[in-house]
Amino acid sequence: xxxxxxxYKTEVHxxxxxxxxxxxxxxxxxxxxxxxxxxxxxAAIFSGIGCSGKTSHFINTFxxxxxxxxxxxxxxxxxxxxxxxxxxxxGGDGDGLGIGAGHFVAAGRRNINMTYIIFNNGVYGLTKGQxxxxxxxxxxxxxxxxxxxxxxxxxxxxxxxxxxxxxARGYSYDVRHLKDLxxxxxxxxxxxxxDVLQPCxxxxxxxxxxWYAGTDITDESAKETHSRIYKxxxxxxxxxxxxxxxxxxxxxxxxALIKSLEWGTKIPTGIFYxxxxxxxxxxxxxxxxxxxxxxxxxxxxxxxxxxxITDVSKILDSLQV
Amino acid sequence: xxxxxxWLIGGPQGSGVESGANIFSKVCAGIGYQVxxxxxxxxxxxxxxxxxxxxxxxxxxxxxxxxxxxxxAFDAEMVFRHVNEVVKGGAIIYDSDLEETxxxxxxxxxxxxxxxxxxYLESKNKEFSIKxxxxxxxxxxxxxxxxxxxxxxxxxxxxxxxxxxxxMIRMFNVIGVSLSLGILGLDSKPLLDSIESIFSKKPKVAExxxxxxxxxxxxxxxxxxxxxxxxxxxSKEPNTILxxxxxxxxxxxxxxxxxFQPYYPITPASDESVYLESNEILNVNEDRPGSTxxxxxxxxxxxxxxxxxxxxxxxxxxxCTSGPGFSLxxxxxxxxxINEVPVVITNYxxxxxSTGLPTRHGQDDLLFAINAGHGEFPRIVYASGxxxxxxxxxxxxxxxxxxxxxxxxxLLDKFIASSVITCKRxxxxxxxxxxxxxxxxxxxxxxxxxxxxxxxxxxxxxLGLEDGIFWNTGDESDEYGHxxxxxxxxxxxxDKRLSRFDLILNQIPKEDQVVSFGMADHCIISxxxxxxxxxxxxxxxxKENINVGFIQIKLLHPFPTEYVKxxxxxxxxxxxxxxxxxxxxxxxxxxxxxKDVDYFILKYTGRSMTSTEIYDSLKKILGNKAKKREILxxxx
Numbered sequence: 001x002x003x004x005x006x007x008y009k010t011e012v013h014x015x016x017x018x019x020x021x022x023x024x025x026x027x028x029x030x031x032x033x034x035x036x037x038x039x040x041x042x043a044a045i046f047s048g049i050g051c052s053g054k055t056s057h058f059i060n061t062f063x064x065x066x067x068x069x070x071x072x073x074x075x076x077x078x079x080x081x082x083x084x085x086x087x088x089x090x091g092g093d094g095d096g097l098g099i100g101a102g103h104f105v106a107a108g109r110r111n112i113n114m115t116y117i118i119f120n121n122g123v124y125g126l127t128k129g130q131x132x133x134x135x136x137x138x139x140x141x142x143x144x145x146x147x148x149x150x151x152x153x154x155x156x157x158x159x160x161x162x163x164x165x166x167x168a169r170g171y172s173y174d175v176r177h178l179k180d181l182x183x184x185x186x187x188x189x190x191x192x193x194x195d196v197l198q199p200c201x202x203x204x205x206x207x208x209x210x211w212y213a214g215t216d217i218t219d220e221s222a223k224e225t226h227s228r229i230y231k232x233x234x235x236x237x238x239x240x241x242x243x244x245x246x247x248x249x250x251x252x253x254x255x256a257l258i259k260s261l262e263w264g265t266k267i268p269t270g271i272f273y274x275x276x277x278x279x280x281x282x283x284x285x286x287x288x289x290x291x292x293x294x295x296x297x298x299x300x301x302x303x304x305x306x307x308x309i310t311d312v313s314k315i316l317d318s319l320q321v
Numbered sequence: 322x323x324x325x326x327x328w329l330i331g332g333p334q335g336s337g338v339e340s341g342a343n344i345f346s347k348v349c350a351g352i353g354y355q356v357x358x359x360x361x362x363x364x365x366x367x368x369x370x371x372x373x374x375x376x377x378x379x380x381x382x383x384x385x386x387x388x389x390x391x392x393x394a395f396d397a398e399m400v401f402r403h404v405n406e407v408v409k410g411g412a413i414i415y416d417s418d419l420e421e422t423x424x425x426x427x428x429x430x431x432x433x434x435x436x437x438x439x440x441y442l443e444s445k446n447k448e449f450s451i452k453x454x455x456x457x458x459x460x461x462x463x464x465x466x467x468x469x470x471x472x473x474x475x476x477x478x479x480x481x482x483x484x485x486x487x488x489m490i491r492m493f494n495v496i497g498v499s500l501s502l503g504i505l506g507l508d509s510k511p512l513l514d515s516i517e518s519i520f521s522k523k524p525k526v527a528e529x530x531x532x533x534x535x536x537x538x539x540x541x542x543x544x545x546x547x548x549x550x551x552x553x554x555x556s557k558e559p560n561t562i563l564x565x566x567x568x569x570x571x572x573x574x575x576x577x578x579x580x581f582q583p584y585y586p587i588t589p590a591s592d593e594s595v596y597l598e599s600n601e602i603l604n605v606n607e608d609r610p611g612s613t614x615x616x617x618x619x620x621x622x623x624x625x626x627x628x629x630x631x632x633x634x635x636x637x638x639x640x641c642t643s644g645p646g647f648s649l650x651x652x653x654x655x656x657x658x659i660n661e662v663p664v665v666i667t668n669y670x671x672x673x674x675s676t677g678l679p680t681r682h683g684q685d686d687l688l689f690a691i692n693a694g695h696g697e698f699p700r701i702v703y704a705s706g707x708x709x710x711x712x713x714x715x716x717x718x719x720x721x722x723x724x725x726x727x728x729x730x731x732l733l734d735k736f737i738a739s740s741v742i743t744c745k746r747x748x749x750x751x752x753x754x755x756x757x758x759x760x761x762x763x764x765x766x767x768x769x770x771x772x773x774x775x776x777x778x779x780x781x782x783x784l785g786l787e788d789g790i791f792w793n794t795g796d797e798s799d800e801y802g803h804x805x806x807x808x809x810x811x812x813x814x815x816d817k818r819l820s821r822f823d824l825i826l827n828q829i830p831k832e833d834q835v836v837s838f839g840m841a842d843h844c845i846i847s848x849x850x851x852x853x854x855x856x857x858x859x860x861x862x863x864k865e866n867i868n869v870g871f872i873q874i875k876l877l878h879p880f881p882t883e884y885v886k887x888x889x890x891x892x893x894x895x896x897x898x899x900x901x902x903x904x905x906x907x908x909x910x911x912x913x914x915x916k917d918v919d920y921f922i923l924k925y926t927g928r929s930m931t932s933t934e935i936y937d938s939l940k941k942i943l944g945n946k947a948k949k950r951e952i953l954x955x956x957x
Binding site for chain 1: 347350351557560561562563564568572575576577578580581583600601602603604605606607608609610611612613614616618619620622623624625626627628629630631632633634635636637638652653656716743746747749750752753754755756783784785786787788789790791792793794795796802803804
C-alpha cells in the first residue's frame, strides 16, 4: 500500500519560530520518504541537538534525537548494525561542524551508506544566536556583542576533502528541489552530505530569506531583483566521477572545491560531487566478512532456547594445554 | 613440598620478553603446572624495561609472590632492577658479557632508581656495576649462572655452518627460556613443540629458533649439572587452558552474542577488540556463519555513540575502553540511561588521573564508574576478579543490560589484562542468554517504548521492527519518547527509571552479587582483581591455622547493602583491600552501611599486589601492629 505524505508526519507540536527555514527541510524529508515509498519502520531519522535536533520528533519513522555533535556516531552505529534501514542524520551547523567536526571528517572516511543533512543558518539559535562555524569572519548577526572573530568552515569543501561521496547543497525555501536532492542522496551508494541553507529569522539578520532572494541586488537596466541562489544543474555542471582515473577524479574534486568557494552574489545549489567508484563501507566489510549484508549484526541469531549457539570450540582448543 | 617457583625474564621492550615468557608459560602449562604470569611494561614501543614474572606451581595459584627463584637477564637493566628480588637459594642466569657494565652506561635507568641503587651499593661497599650488584646477590646465597649469550650463538653458527646466526641477538629471549628449562630439568620436547606452534606460519624462523633452543637447553643441562631446583612432576589436569587477560571478556562476548564492538585504541583495553576482530567470523551451530563487526572509531565518544546506535537495532553491542576513554563517554552514558538502552562497556582500568601511569595497574575508577555522567539514571557496575570469571561475567553483564534495560559497566583492570594464567576451559554451556523484554513482534498497538508497566520496564522494540516505531531523546520524554517538560510526566519517568535499582538487587542472584570465601573475626572486603592475591594470602595464613574471611563484592552499583550487612554481621574487624589511594570501596561501604572499615590495604604504585605483601599486611593487622592504612610498594 502506497503511503501518503501525511503518514510521515507526527502530531507533535512544532515549536520552531514562525518563518523558520527548518520547516522546509522537514517537509522535504517527509516528501522524499513518501515519494520513495519507504516503509515507515524501515527508516530512521537521527538528529543532533538544537532547533534542528527536534526534526526526528516531527517525522513518523523511528526517530532518535541524540546528543550535541554526536548524531553521526549514533547513526553510523545503527547503519552498520542494520544496513537494511534507510538512515538520515540531521543536525545544525554548530552541531556538525563545531562540536561534531571530528565525527564529520571520520564519517567521510568510512563512507557508510546513509545521508547527513546539515541545517545551515550561521547561528546557534536555541542558545540565542551565537556565531556558528559557518558564519563569516567579521560578520555581526543580531545578538553578537561584536563581529565574528573566526573564519568560516566551508561545509561542501570539508565534505569533499573528508571523503563524502555525494555532496550537495539545497535551499530550505526551494522545497521541491531540496526533496529531489534528498532522494538523490538517499539513493546514492555511500555517505551523502547535504548542506541546506536555512535562514534563521530570529537571530541571523544577515543571511535572511530576502538576502537569499537577492532583493538587495537589482539589475539597473531591467529593474529586476536576482536571487543569489542558482542551480548547478542549470549550468551544465557535471558532478559525477565517471571512471576511476586520477585525472577524472581530480578534476571532479577540484571543480567541487572551486564551486564550494562561490558565495556572495551567486550561491550554487545542487549536486557538487558524486562518486560511486569509492566503495561503501559495507563492501569494505564484506572483504573480511563475506556474508555481512546478508547476515548483519542486527539479523544474527545468537541463541536457541536461551542457550548460546556460537561455537568457540576451535578457539578454546587453540588455548588448551 | 609443593612446587612453587617464580621465574622472571626481562629486557628492553621489543626484545621478545613477552614471547619468551609465552613460550615458558606454554611449556610449563603443557607439562601440567598451574601458571600465573604477569607482564609489566612502560608506555614505550622500544627500549624501555619490561619484564614478565611467571609463577608455576603444582597447586592452584591466583597471584604472583614477591620471591623470584630463577631470573634470566640478557641486558644490564634487568640485573640492576631485579637482582634483589631473587631469594636465597635462587639463581640468576645472566649474560656474562654484561659483567663490566656500569650503572652510568645504562641510559634507560631513570635518575630516581639510579640514586637508590647507588646508595644501596655504596652501603654494601660495592662498585656501581653489574659485577658489584651480582656480588651482593652471591653474598645473600643466590647462585650465579653466567652464560655468554653471544658465544652460544657463535658456537651454534659454527656447528651448523650458518654464520648469519652469530649476530642474531633477537634470539636472546629464546636462549634465556631454553637455558632456564635446561636448568630446571624440564623436558625439552614441549619447548620445541611450543616454538613450532608459535612460529607455525614461519617454518624457517621456527627451525632456527628450535636449533637455538635445543643448543641452549643442552648447554645448560650439561654445564649446570648441579640441580638447583627440582620441580615436582605433575600430571596434566584435563580441560586446562592457558589464557591471556583480554581473552576472557573477548570470548565471552563471542559466546553471548555481542555482534558489534566499536572501540578506540587505548592501553590496556584494545587487545580485547583486536582479538575480537582477529576472530570476527564466528561458527554458529545450525546456522550460517556469524560475525562480530569491530569498528575502530575516531574517539571514544564515537565508540559509545555507535555502540548505542547498534544496540537500538537490537544487536548486542559493546565497547571496550580504559579510564581516559571512559571519561569521554560520560555524556553518552547518560543518554543510554535516560533512553534505557542495554549496552555493555567493558572497562579495563589503569592508573589515573589523566594519563596517569598508562601501562600500569590501578582500581581507580570504581566511584567514577558509579557516578559518571550528569543527572540521575540507573546503571549497573559489575566487577570481575579473574580471567576465568570475566568470561562468565561477560555473559551475565549482557543479560543484566537486556533484562533491566540499563547500561552496564563491566570493570576489569590492567592486572587482569596483562596476566597469563592456566584455568579450566571456559564452558559455553554454562552461559545463558536472556534478552529480557526485547520484542520480535509488536502485539499491542500503538507501541509505546516507555510504557508504564508494573515492574517499570517496558517492552523494547528495535529499529526495523514493523509497527514498533519509537522515538528516543536525551530530553525527558513521554511514553512514546517525545520530548516532554510536563512536571508530572517527569516524576512518572524518573520514578520508572530509578525504581530499577530495587529490581536489580531483587533479581540478580545473591551469589552473583557477592562471593563469600569464608568468614572469620577478621574479614576482608574487596573487589576486582585484588581477589587473586587475597585468596593466596588467606591460604598462606590458613597454613598457620589463622583464619581470615573474605567477601568479593561483584555488584558494586546498586550496592547490595543488606546482603553485605548480613554477611558481615559477626565480623569484628573489616579490612578493605584495593589498588587505589583513597579506598573507594571503603567509601562506598561507609556510604551504604554507615560505618567505616577498620583497616585499608592499598596499593597505588601501578604495580599489582602480590599475595606476599597482602599476607605481610594481614599479619601486621592480626598482630595489632598495623596502621589504619597499609600501603604496599612491591614491584619494579
